[in-house]
Amino acid sequence: MRELINESLLFEAMIKVDTRWIADRLEKVKSRLITISNKTDQKDNVYAKEMGKILTDQFKDEKIEFKYEPGPSRFGIVGGYTRDEMIDVYYNDDLYVELFEGEQWQDVKDTIVGTLHHELVHRQQIARAKIKSPGITRAKIGFGKELEKWEDYYGSPHEIMAYATSVYWEMIFAGLSHETMKNLLRQNDQQLARTSEVYSEYQELFGNNHPTVKKLLRYVADMINI
Numbered sequence: 670m671r672e673l674i675n676e677s678l679l680f681e682a683m684i685k686v687d688t689r690w691i692a693d694r695l696e697k698v699k700s701r702l703i704t705i706s707n708k709t710d711q712k713d714n715v716y717a718k719e720m721g722k723i724l725t726d727q728f729k730d731e732k733i734e735f736k737y738e739p740g741p742s743r744f745g746i747v748g749g750y751t752r753d754e755m756i757d758v759y760y761n762d763d764l765y766v767e768l769f770e771g772e773q774w775q776d777v778k779d780t781i782v783g784t785l786h787h788e789l790v791h792r793q794q795i796a797r798a799k800i801k802s803p804g805i806t807r808a809k810i811g812f813g814k815e816l817e818k819w820e821d822y823y824g825s826p827h828e829i830m831a832y833a834t835s836v837y838w839e840m841i842f843a844g845l846s847h848e849t850m851k852n853l854l855r856q857n858d859q860q861l862a863r864t865s866e867v868y869s870e871y872q873e874l875f876g877n878n879h880p881t882v883k884k885l886l887r888y889v890a891d892m893i894n895i
Contacts, residue, residue, distance in 0.1 A: 683891040684830060686789045691782045699774065711845065724758075735760055744773060744780045751791040758784055769822045776842070777895055783838030790831045795842060798827075824881045832867050833888030839865040847893045854890055 701723050724735035738759035741745045745764025750757045758781070824826060840850050843864050853861045858877055862869040868885070875881045 679834065683833065683888045684790050686786055686791045686793070686834075688782050688786050688789070691785055692778050695778050695781060698723055698727050722759070724760075732756065733758065746775045746777075746780045746784050749784045749788040751788045751795065753795070754792065756785070756788045757791060758788070761877070779838065779841055783835065783841070786834045787831045790834055791827060794827045794830070820874055823871060829881060829885050830888055832871070833885055833892065835867045836865045836885065836889045837892045839867060850893050851890075854886055854893075 685779065695862050702720060705719055721735050721737055725733070728735070732754050733756045735758050738747045739761050740759070742761050745760050745762070746762055747759035764777070823832065837850075838854070845853070845864070853864065858872070862872050871882050871885055
């Protein structure tokens with residue numbers, strides 16, 4: 670399998686990222702959107718003209734920009750991309766709906782935090798390896814391409830580390846405690862695969878005992894302090 674970045678360029682230890690500040694900023698975003706909506710009584714106008722701007726305004730000092738992008742999403746978040754020091758987060762129409770549905774607000778926040786966690790890991794990798802971007806992306810591969818391309822993508826050192834954060838957040842989405850997460854990592858590959866779509870994809874591509882999967886799980890374990 671071809672590695673897109675020489676692994677010696679990257680630190681072996683899991684990159685630690687503080688994500689606690691993100692939720693506070695998202696609460697300010699929601700409050701601002703609701704205030705504008707109540708004043709205008711036109712939520713569609715808030716979405717069309719204000720949402721991306723208000724999201725970006727809250728995160729611009731961290732060089733994070735929110736952009737509209739139609740496509741499959743989780744609670745309105747389509748995905749993210751890191752280039753140089755900039756992070757783009759893509760959202761679709763579902764985010765507008767979720768922001769005004771209090772029952773789903775925690776899921777929205779967790780999804781945005783999880784997306785930014787993944788991309789913030791990439792940002793630090795880029796800085797440490799002195800490259801302009803993490804390399805190949807899901808968008809560049811496209812669906813239906815040959816398996817080797819997906820192995821290149823998921824198996825590249827920077828993506829293994831970043832996707833460990835995605836496995837972690839999928840367990841958070843499932844409502845698992847850290848103790849339950851530890852048990853899944855130690856004992857039950859199939860249950861973990863049912864809980865984490867990302868881990869399931871790694872299993873299907875590489876198999877349980879492949880070094881790539883072992884490295885992914887080691888990074889996840891590091892995040893929950895096993």
